[in-house]
Amino acid sequence: MLALQAAEQEQHPELEPGEQYIPCAQCHQEVTPELYTEWNASLHGIGMVACYQCHGTFENFRVTPLAQDCAACHADRMDAYSQDQPCWSCHVPHSFKAEGASAHKKEISENEKPAQ
Amino acid sequence: MKQSRRDFLKTSAALSAASYLGVQLPDTVSSALAAEGDSWHRGTCRLCGVGCRVELGVRSGKPFAIRGVADARTNYGFLCMKGMYFWHCIGHTDRLTHPLYRAKKSEAFKQISWDEALDIAATAFADVVKTHGSDAVAYYGSGQCLTEETYLFQKIMRGGLKTNNVEGNPRLCMASAVGGYLSSFGADEPIGGYSDLEKAHCFFIIGSNTAEAHPVLFRRIMRRKLDNPDTVKVINADPRVSQTSRIADKHLQFKPGSDLSLLNAMAKVIIDEKLYDTDFLANYAVFRQGAESTEVTFSEYVKFLEPYTPEAVAKICGGNISADDIREVARWFANSKGTVSLWCMGINQRIQGVWANNLINNLHILTGQLCKEGADSLSLTGQPNACGGVREAGGLCHILPGHRPVDNEKMRNQVEEAWGVPIGRIPAKPGRHTMDMFAAINSGAIRAIWVNCTSPAQSLPNCDLYIKGMEKDDCFIICTDIFPTRTTELANLILPAAFHFEKTGVYGCTERRSQITLKAVDAPGEAKPEVWIVREWAKRLAVKLDDPVIAHCVKDFDNLEEDYALPRAIWDEYTQKLTAGRDSDLRGASYPVLERMADGVQWPALTEEQALTGGTVKKFVKGLDPLADSLSQNDLPYQFYGPAHADRKLWVWLRAQADPSEVPDAEYPFYLSTGRIIDHWHTMSMTGRVPELLRANPYAHVEINPEDAKELGVQPGDMVEIRSRRGSNLLPAKIYEGPMKGMVFAYWHDQEKSRMINRVTKDDYDPGSKEPEFKICAVQIRRVAGPKPIKPFLL
Numbered sequence: 001m002l003a004l005q006a007a008e009q010e011q012h013p014e015l016e017p018g019e020q021y022i023p024c025a026q027c028h029q030e031v032t033p034e035l036y037t038e039w040n041a042s043l044h045g046i047g048m049v050a051c052y053q054c055h056g057t058f059e060n061f062r063v064t065p066l067a068q069d070c071a072a073c074h075a076d077r078m079d080a081y082s083q084d085q086p087c088w089s090c091h092v093p094h095s096f097k098a099e100g101a102s103a104h105k106k107e108i109s110e111n112e113k114p115a116q
Numbered sequence: 117m118k119q120s121r122r123d124f125l126k127t128s129a130a131l132s133a134a135s136y137l138g139v140q141l142p143d144t145v146s147s148a149l150a151a152e153g154d155s156w157h158r159g160t161c162r163l164c165g166v167g168c169r170v171e172l173g174v175r176s177g178k179p180f181a182i183r184g185v186a187d188a189r190t191n192y193g194f195l196c197m198k199g200m201y202f203w204h205c206i207g208h209t210d211r212l213t214h215p216l217y218r219a220k221k222s223e224a225f226k227q228i229s230w231d232e233a234l235d236i237a238a239t240a241f242a243d244v245v246k247t248h249g250s251d252a253v254a255y256y257g258s259g260q261c262l263t264e265e266t267y268l269f270q271k272i273m274r275g276g277l278k279t280n281n282v283e284g285n286p287r288l289c290m291a292s293a294v295g296g297y298l299s300s301f302g303a304d305e306p307i308g309g310y311s312d313l314e315k316a317h318c319f320f321i322i323g324s325n326t327a328e329a330h331p332v333l334f335r336r337i338m339r340r341k342l343d344n345p346d347t348v349k350v351i352n353a354d355p356r357v358s359q360t361s362r363i364a365d366k367h368l369q370f371k372p373g374s375d376l377s378l379l380n381a382m383a384k385v386i387i388d389e390k391l392y393d394t395d396f397l398a399n400y401a402v403f404r405q406g407a408e409s410t411e412v413t414f415s416e417y418v419k420f421l422e423p424y425t426p427e428a429v430a431k432i433c434g435g436n437i438s439a440d441d442i443r444e445v446a447r448w449f450a451n452s453k454g455t456v457s458l459w460c461m462g463i464n465q466r467i468q469g470v471w472a473n474n475l476i477n478n479l480h481i482l483t484g485q486l487c488k489e490g491a492d493s494l495s496l497t498g499q500p501n502a503c504g505g506v507r508e509a510g511g512l513c514h515i516l517p518g519h520r521p522v523d524n525e526k527m528r529n530q531v532e533e534a535w536g537v538p539i540g541r542i543p544a545k546p547g548r549h550t551m552d553m554f555a556a557i558n559s560g561a562i563r564a565i566w567v568n569c570t571s572p573a574q575s576l577p578n579c580d581l582y583i584k585g586m587e588k589d590d591c592f593i594i595c596t597d598i599f600p601t602r603t604t605e606l607a608n609l610i611l612p613a614a615f616h617f618e619k620t621g622v623y624g625c626t627e628r629r630s631q632i633t634l635k636a637v638d639a640p641g642e643a644k645p646e647v648w649i650v651r652e653w654a655k656r657l658a659v660k661l662d663d664p665v666i667a668h669c670v671k672d673f674d675n676l677e678e679d680y681a682l683p684r685a686i687w688d689e690y691t692q693k694l695t696a697g698r699d700s701d702l703r704g705a706s707y708p709v710l711e712r713m714a715d716g717v718q719w720p721a722l723t724e725e726q727a728l729t730g731g732t733v734k735k736f737v738k739g740l741d742p743l744a745d746s747l748s749q750n751d752l753p754y755q756f757y758g759p760a761h762a763d764r765k766l767w768v769w770l771r772a773q774a775d776p777s778e779v780p781d782a783e784y785p786f787y788l789s790t791g792r793i794i795d796h797w798h799t800m801s802m803t804g805r806v807p808e809l810l811r812a813n814p815y816a817h818v819e820i821n822p823e824d825a826k827e828l829g830v831q832p833g834d835m836v837e838i839r840s841r842r843g844s845n846l847l848p849a850k851i852y853e854g855p856m857k858g859m860v861f862a863y864w865h866d867q868e869k870s871r872m873i874n875r876v877t878k879d880d881y882d883p884g885s886k887e888p889e890f891k892i893c894a895v896q897i898r899r900v901a902g903p904k905p906i907k908p909f910l911l
Contacts, residue, residue: 053808
């Protein structure tokens with residue numbers, strides 16, 4: 001249901017069929033340069049996590065990703081996730097830096113941290 | 117719910133685009149969160165050699181999501197986009213679901229029953245064997261087949277049909293790394309593994325765009341670097357600046373083919389500045405040269421390196437490299453507390469591929485950057501089971517299961533005894549390697565071939581030449597696959613195979629790690645696991661050739677159900693009988709152990725007790741590797757017991773610079789190199805059918821350096837012809853500070869004929885590894901037209 005609402009409220013502007021095959025970042029480098037720059041400098045940008053992995057592609061585009069989108073890679077962080085406090089209320093969209101106190105029930109111990 | 121006009125238009129537009137392509141629209145949402153009644157099934161990713169652990173979500177018998185698992189030792193929960201989306205292949209409407217047959221390649225395919233299909237497959241091979249002999253049939257497999265599949269196929273070919281014509285596409289990607297490991301360390305496959313990445317202080321990445329080809333490993337390296345920006349150094353050496361270069365402290369952009377000089381120059385700095393590890397060399401290394409592996413002295417090695425001064429080599433390499441750069445990276449490499457080298461096709465797909473591998477390994481031997489935490493010479497594997505299935509289970513023409521050379525009688529006899537077939541049943545002569553195999557189809561020497569889970573019509577270099585042979589009716593072609601490909605187009609018989617999670621079996625990734633994926637959902641239509649197909653085919657072959665030995669090859673597997681019992685019995689035979697006493701000993705990694713061990717097992721693991729600890733993280737180290745203890749011959753902590761070096765030493769090789777097979781000249785003035793892109797896998801038959809992935813990179817481009825583009829008058833998006841002495845492509849241009857001046861770079865996933873770059877590449881190969889030099893050839897570049905609308909293409 002959440003997904004359906006998101007899809008209804010947040011559609012991508014119309015695109016010609018040919019335009020639908022232009023990678024998101026190519027246009028957004030020009031139309032939303034701040035977001036592009038922020039993403040590009042983030043861990044997602046350096047690690048090549050692409051726009052469509054969170055926002056979907058043309059047919060299922062969503063401006064606001066669903067928590068489930070994050071969970072494909074961050075399923076373990078969902079333990080503490082609550083419906084009224086989605087990931088991006090703390091993790092700034094596109095830079096992903098956390099703001100404020102952690103909402104995660106369990107902080108990650110040193111030896112659990114990826115790549116430490 | 118009422119649909120607005122705007123919604124209707126949008127949906128129609130999307131539908132027409134999708135139906136035009138034959139793609140399925142994606143689900144509205146891919147939930148990675150569990151709901152009540154959902155089940156999650158552990159397995160590995162289907163794509164690439166990293167071996168990410170995943171969980172497939174299944175609801176009412178259908179997959180609905182995939183997620184990473186945070187404690188997975190391979191991927192720590194991270195997935196790249198291919199890992200996130202490959203499961204959409206499971207229920208895809210384009211799946212091959214029934215056997216298809218045509219007697220002649222000019223005819224249309226007709227749907228037939230499995231009974232008819234197996235009979236036709238057996239008759240085709242039996243007839244060729246009777247008329248032209250055993251060496252007129254061949255099997256060409258894949259690093260994407262399960263180990264059980266590769267093992268059983270090669271058993272039927274060698275033990276049943278008496279031919280070593282057993283090959284697989286890892287010949288095109290990993291063979292030079294195998295040659296490098298065997299000749300440098302005496303044993304195939306890496307000494308260490310991924311756990312070294314988090315302990316390394318220097319990364320030397322050469323000939324690998326890790327960020328796109330092995331994205332999740334790259335994220336581990338990226339984290340290591342970004343968390344320790346001052347104390348961890350990343351060196352990226354490649355003729356093309358790529359996404360991988362973003363984390364590099366230094367990018368060395370060298371002229372294609374000058375890699376041997378660069379590596380020798382780094383060795384010279386290490387020698388001249390006395391950065392080598394004297395004790396390590398004295399205890400564990402010797403110096404060798406030439407075809408006879410003649411031992412030479414350290415002084416002779418030093419003399420050999422004399423021409424490779426940083427100044428001289430900087431000139432040879434061209435690009436942005438200075439003599440001081442070479443000195444600096446050599447110091448970083450040698451002085452760090454732990455250095456990991458990573459390389460892939462840029463090094464392997466060369467006619468000096470083995471030599472280039474040797475020279476990387478040399479740096480590690482000289483500096484003792486081996487066997488300790490955070491240090492390894494780590495060859496990245498392209499495919500999910502090139503190591504586990506093809507390298508370890510006998511999937512190449514010159515090797516039998518358990519890392520046994522075919523041309524060694526004792527080794528052949530061990531296999532024959534294990535199989536219970538007559539001694540002498542396996543021919544002494546290795547079979548035809550990949551390029552020779554397809555050349556033999558052209559010449560008419562091979563009359564029937566089984567292509568399993570790969571598309572040589574697109575993935576062979578200079579592919580037009582080999583398509584000509586495959587098109588002819590004098591070679592009967594069987595394909596097992598899940599989707600139509602450029603090769604199924606040339607087949608007589610197409611057999612629909614079960615996909616990942618639709619069958620059970622083991623994948624062995626880059627770091628000697630075997631992981632099981634159990635069947636979680638049913639295959640569509642009549643698609644079947646390959647192990648069932650091979651067993652049933654073999655039984656019919658035995659009748660048609662009136663040969664009880666063929667029947668004996670599958671006797672122990674008869675009547676076993678194919679979803680679990682059959683692959684388990686095959687795995688048991690392979691591990692218990694064929695890996696026993698070998699360096700790749702997997703006897704402890706039984707199915708129950710693999711099912712219990714979420715991260716699988718790293719070999720050697722001789723017993724279940726060892727396997728239940730995870731196996732061997734570091735080979736050759738006493739206390740870590742059970743074989744290093746049991747085969748120890750002295751008090752030294754490292755024991756290099758590998759089967760290829762009787763002297764139990766690491767070999768530092770004297771390998772001189774040599775030119776690639778083809779270098780630019782006045783007529784063909786540019787280097788062409790090719791490679792992967794993050795969103796697509798190989799020939800795109802799977803990833804092209806996932807709308808998210810297709811849209812991200814719907815067709816191939818050619819990357820051109822801005823300076824070259826200016827001289828050629830090429831603007832972004834212009835249509836550019838790339839022409840070599842073998843063929844041409846017409847591709848849209850990307851103007852990009854990626855490839856160095858004088859070089860262009862093209863992606864190889866596109867199936868559309870005018871964009872299939874392997875029509876342009878060269879098919880010369882390394883004389884040792886027989887791996888072709890995909891990465892370098894000479895081309896002309898010409899602007900043909902301005903930007904044109906391009907449609908993605910899928911068969």
